[in-house]
Amino acid sequence: MRYQVRQGVLQSTRIISPAPISSSTLSTIQDCINNDARRLFDQNPASCDTVAWNSIINGLIRHNQVQRAHQLFDQMPVRNVVSWNTMMSGLSDPRQLHQLFLQMNRAGERPNQFTFSTLISGFLNRFHVILVPQLHALILHLGLHSNVFVASALMRGYTQLRDRHGLCHVFDDVLIKDVSTWNALVVGYMDLGFTVEAQIAFDMMPEVNIISWTTLVNGYIKNRNINQARSIFNQMTQKNVVSWTAMIKGYVQHDKYVDAIQVFISMLKSGTHPNHFTFSTLLDACAGCSMFLFGKQLHSCIFKSGMCCEVVLLTSLIDMYTKCGDIEAALCIFGCMENKNTVSWNSIIGGCARHGLAKRALREFEKMTESGVKPDHVTYINLLSACVHGGLVEEGERHFHSMGVTYGIQAAMKHYTCMVDLYGKAGALDKAEKLVKEMPFEPDAGVWGALLAACGLHSCYELGEFAANGLDNLARQNASIYSMLMKLHGEKGAWSRVIEMRNKMTETSGKKQKAGSRIEFLLIQNHK
């Protein structure tokens, strides 16, 4: 596929060339080999040695047949440390991983460097990361701390625990550090917000690679210094699809959509091919500022490139279409999706809500639960906001109460905001008030704002002042509070207070923000 920008339109053309053996052909060949191995193994497992058992188990894991792998693992006559490590690499649930590790120790098998790098990696982003210091102690005891794989896993763990000293200790204990070790240090410093230290570490590195550079760029983006990120990005002598995508993502995160697209165009001009990460990011940009035409052009590029078969990308497309106003297109893609996960369902439910299709949103929710996909807290935010748009008080109440009972999802601030909004818009101000007063935490600006808006809508002075006080106490002074109170006072005929509110409003210098729109072609035309 080749991409070019012609007359302001992103175009792609298919390049026909003799195909070498594709990766799918290779994996088919690999599968045949694996199947042959399986057949030999199945004929007489008893004659196979531990190495053969391990290979089979590894093959099954690589082909996502973890259950079968586990069965064979349990049947093995003799297990060695590789068997345990291989089995551990197949487990994604940290609890199972933990259990297997304990079992391994009970069986008298001594863990090695492979064990710890696998184990710790499986604990990252999970509650179990809390075990990292204990594992570190064990690693030191066994003398495995100088292994670069173990060290980088530990460094990521300490970074997640926000333990700067832990991070540095692990790094210092590695005798022969390689690029990855240094990169892990830069990532760690950046994640913990120490940009200066990260930069110093980067400057001290004996050798840097493209990953080091991208790490640095990403670090500055995470630390909200997009200009520094760009400056580093410009210094890169080599860029690949990952670094380009990171820069684009940085601009999208900072709502700088024009810059994001300009970087994308430079990327195409440099001859780097976008991948599904790049397209997801760009679709996110389209959703962010309603670039409908550009979004459709991207869809066309994705379609022609033949890459569109994966959940994340399709979900990005759905989100782009709903946020650009084309709910029909979104529903169409959603209907064709083979694998839907919680996020995909959430985006279609949210999309229906945004388009006022409250009943449809509720129906999609039913289908979601029927298909066995578990809803999460976002599902309920979207579902409840659909109820708000549709004025479906009873449905909203029912779901609000059942989310905890059926799925164990605790109602958070956002859910309460939706409910206050739902009651408020429907005129059930007594219920809205009751909910605000009985909430398990202090209401935030969103909750008070929803209540105040409801009071404005239904001319409820007493409660309106209560809500305005709540907002005031949060020191979130803004013109909308006074504008609402002004309206309420005005309806009562309390003109002196109307003037008072009016003055306060101008003091807080609240000017209504102007509505705006973007014409996507200008972005590209400007660039030419």
Place this chain on the structure above:
DNA sequence: ATAGGGTTAG
């Protein structure tokens, strides 16, 4: 026969 560091969606 086993392992690490940079980019994606609500």
